[in-house]
Amino acid sequence: MTDAEKSPWFDLETYVTTPRLTGLVLSHDGTTLMAAVQGPDADKTAYTTSLWSVDPRGERRAVRKTRSVKGEAAAAFLRDGSLVFTSKRDIPTEGDDAPKDSTSALWCLPGDGGEAYVLARRDGGWGTVLTNADTDDVILGVLMHDGVDDDEADAAKRETRSKKKVSAILHDGYPVRYWDHDLGAEHLRLRRATVSGEGDDHRLEDLKDLTGDVGDAIEAVTVSRNGATLVAAWEEHLPQGITVGRLARIDPATGERTVIATAEDAEFGGAVVSDDGRYVLAVRHRISSPTQSVDSKLWLIDLETGEGRVVADDWDRWGHPVAISPDNTTGYVVADEDGAAPVFSVDLGSGEVRRLTQEGAHSSVLRSPDGATLYALRSSYANPGDIVAIDVASATSRVLPSPVSYPELPGRVERVETQASDGTRVPGWLILPEGASEADPAPLTLWVHGGPLGSWNAWSWRWCPWLLVSRGQAVLLPDPALSTGYGLDYIQRGWGQWGAEPYTDIMALTDAVEARGDIRDDASVMMGGSFGGYMANWIATHTDRFAGIVSHASLWNLTSFGPTTDAAWYWKRELSPEMLEANSPHTLAEEIVTPMLVIHGDKDYRVPIGEGLALWWALNEHYDGDLDKFPHRFLYFPDENHWILTPQHAIVWYETVLAFADGVRAGEPMRRPELL
Template identity: 50%
Template sequence: MTQDTSAETPRTPFDDLDDYLALGRLGGLALSADGRRLVTTVQTLDPERTGSVSALWEIDPTGARPARRLTRSAAGESAAVFTAGGELLFTSARPDPESTGSDDEKKAALWALPADGGEARVVATTPGGVGGVLAARDADVVSLSTAVLPSADDLEADAELRTARRDTKVNAIWHTGYPVRHWDHDLGPDAPRRYAFALGDVAEGERAEPRQLTGAGRQLEEHDAALSPDGGTLVTSWAVADPGAARRTILVAIDTATGERRTLVDDPDAEIGAPTVSPDGRWVAYVTSTITTPTDPPVVRAALVALDGSGEPEVLADDWDRWPSSLTWLPDAGGLVVTADDDGRGPVFLLTFDGAPGEGPVTVERVTADDAVLTDVRVAPDGSALYALRTSYAAPSEPVRVDLAAFVASGEPGERAPVDAVALPSPVPAPELPGSLTEVVTTAADGTRVRAWLALPAGASSSDPAPLLLWIHGGPLGSWNAWSWRWNPWLMVARGYAVLLPDPALSTGYGQEFVARGWGAWGDAPFTDLMAVQDAAEARDDVDASRTAAMGGSFGGYMANWVAGHTDRFRAVVTHASLWALDGFGPTTDHAYYWAREMTPEMRDAHSPHRFVGDITTPVLVIHGDKDYRVPIGEGLRLWRELLADSGLPAADDGSTVHRFLYFPDENHWILTPQHAKVWYQGVLAFLAEHVLEVPAGEGDTVLPTTLG
């Protein structure tokens, strides 16, 4: 695919970081039970431009009317869910007009916006704040999650305990199990519990009194849940302990009237998640991912189990060599709409049961032809269409409609041609890009096809070739296939760089063997794949092979460190939140048991970048946040010290160095606040400009991107 966006190249939002950070960002999609209303969330900068705020917008499913804003408050609104009666539920920490307590206003409450318009009202509050809202399709049952302190028997006791902790300034956390941290936050002392209530029982001006469905414990940390259409059953993932301070997830069903719990799926060799209940209430589809070993990467599949517990779970389409990321039932329960990474895209697929669910083979076929990723899929109640958010490196998320009826009517299963999604009027118009997007495809040394997206600046040509920036994705189980606000190549393109976004070994969307090529051997095929696709990009006449740099974050930062120690072909390397010494990273990352499943001590030592510090002769910019629990700050601190002391490009006797360290005391694995995101890009662009564009040296916060030419 080549998409030319370079004609007349007007000034774009990517030419100025303030303009870029001010762009609206779309996320999430909710469809009403009658299919007539579609709602999304739009995130924008707050008035001080130091944070973000979100609001709900309605999109016309027919595409005839422009989007309209539904909510507005300084606290923002999110997590839209339609009830069976058409009310729109959402969470917000906006002031509660019925409350006089200032502390309540800091926690997210559950609000309801009437189907026929009018003022939103609060329907539920909890001391720990409301999240994870679900509404039954055919009943007025609502389920929510909230964090509760372990010794609290109910929400009233939880409020009293929280007040005591606050007043005595106690923030200590008592642990009896593992893990104790996740990504960017400490776990505890509270933990999620599930509740349910009937919305019809909540009179105007009153608050719901939710029934507690689950007790104390950490079984619902990061859980996935769904309600049956009649609201009688909550199906949720449920964490259980495994030997060696490990854990895995099973699937349970909970009666929303009694809280009685029963196990649906307990596979000692797999993790279970993403459940969804069929429209007839008989089946639960879910995603199963096998637990890894040092020789075996995960195998991710769709699966099916009867909601009443009869029969055995069944893996669906086991011969389909893609990993499903989401499952959505067709209205007649005759199949599932599935999303999955596929060759640098993320299309929608249709999994059709050849007979009744669980009673025969299935057919999987691609529905959408777009060179894009489709997320947040919602199927119309009559099955005629599906709605989704479409994103790619050509554009951020936008709402689209897919004519599912036309696709189904076009032929027999397995013989139908994919169709294009049609854009709906969006609350946020797509920004103009400062260049064009194309693909680079090559063959690795072992004969494997390797591909990448290449973002080219306007005007790049054989007479004016662009310097090349290799940007390596994280994960490592992932793909450069969707727009990223955190890792956005167009800001670099606007400064004249061509940006290469490759999917090396371990990337998803290319089949099981492609992942297995790099499993437990991160420095082998992933590295040689990167170098092969870099060679292919440098061979283009619109790319300047003499001016190149490499960068990456998380696993991409690991690969940037590996690249720095194994080649001197790049003028600069940028490594963000990166793994450096794997012997230290393994036991201190937030979920150490996951790491231990893949790496033996021998594999860990063979592929640890720190062993090659003496071979680093390229200037390196190290970036790390102190609150990073996935890749703890110790990795960045050790990398920085060893660069200066032991690298092939050490600090001079007077302490001066070409290396740089950009440290964020209050950020985590991601740099999330707008002002710090601006500093991040300024620092990266200044460092690259100094070494790739040969702009006079600066410290990152003093050389602004607009001066880099």
């Protein structure tokens, strides 16, 4: 095997075992960054997370701090520099009874070194851990059964259900499931506790219930640096199955709750709180209709007056708040922007917006205590991921020593664009293999993103074009109408008409790329997942220009998708009867002549398995030829969901997609992967 064939961008076994950055946590004094690194477990059938210390000054190499076989999560620093985290690692026995399988612990890693020890244990575990810089209080999220009053009753109910093998859930409202899991058996509640002791002898004391049994209301929680203000994304259920997002302030001392952001025509979320607890910077989402798209604006709430207002109303981008400056004059946000996701500063008075980063997509953004520096994970299709320190004053970034590094990518990335028939610019990324030229043009794979409100702007370990590029294919990643980072008008162009401008934009950019000398125009394959899968189905019913089409987790019949997805109220806002009639691929099933690879996971609750099954039936129903020459295939995952997440199934996914593309390009039967 050559070095290129051993590369993670070619060898699938190496690819799924390649570590990747997933998050950052900063100590309250700003001296230590902790990076979460995901990698495979011992038998390479699941992923676990380890925690690494990263020097914010960039002077020392990264050092691994946790090594449990089962991995860590939900990390937060105490104000003395100790690190609190949850883990599935084995819990020491207390007394004569070994811990139950349903018991998990809150662990503490001393700031001055030493081994992690159990800070607290609980049947049912912990969901959220929040700390602050000024007090020893910690906010804990715990999952509990509805109707129980304490941990003892909760543990007893969990044990009884487990012993009797009862998994049934009785619902009295909507929703009932979300993405890949069922809702209703247990819900999040918030508690406050005080951490006492020091070094390797911290303890949780004065545990207080802050919210009680509030069902599924709590969506996300954030706390101010001084610990005085706790803000929760609060879901409210309305008649007709509608759920809307509000913001609620919760007093960490008393649990008193006040709704601070609500409106009939909008939802709120994505909150961050100022250091002193006075201001909340959040996002106000306009509720959409069949003819008017969703829109998002930054929303600033003064908790002293109770008043809220839009910030930077003229800014035609959707900012996601990450921090407020120490003096409360500036908000820091991440927003999609023309194929990237930069960090911006926003003057909270004037609304002036300033771009702080020049390339890549940024996530897990954290602010230093003095406000001079922001830390973030950064990636792009030319960069699998690094850790950067962003100087706010100069708007420059420097790369910090990382726990991970990657080999050179086997090709190059180009920004491409064309004009739609209405004159609108349609952009995208084109990734070309090494050696692609007019003398040796590469076959093209068109890959359409999901969402549909999204953008090809960040590296994805789930959707990695380099595994195709390393095999000599060029990959086109278009951002058609409905994509984010190009302004509200670009989204409105495709709103409620998925089969119109989004489709014609994709075809226009594909035409432009296929006209290049370094791209073959006779061997293109199309693929997409979720909304990209919808577009795969729409393309299959409208053109035979592609050698083959891969449709992953796709919407096939919009009429059946609407009421069976996990958030039917959201999709109902856009999917009017007229939209359904004009844009549902299933109405044109008999037009499909292109070989299709259908892929679906049974645990997909966003695009339920019925969509994939109905598409597969339609392909069979409308084929009246020799069964030995049946051109379509169905890759079914009984225990995967909207995404194919486990390492070995990811290998099977790519093996099947690559074999299908090779077969249709060669006009030969698909080579069956070894494990299928």
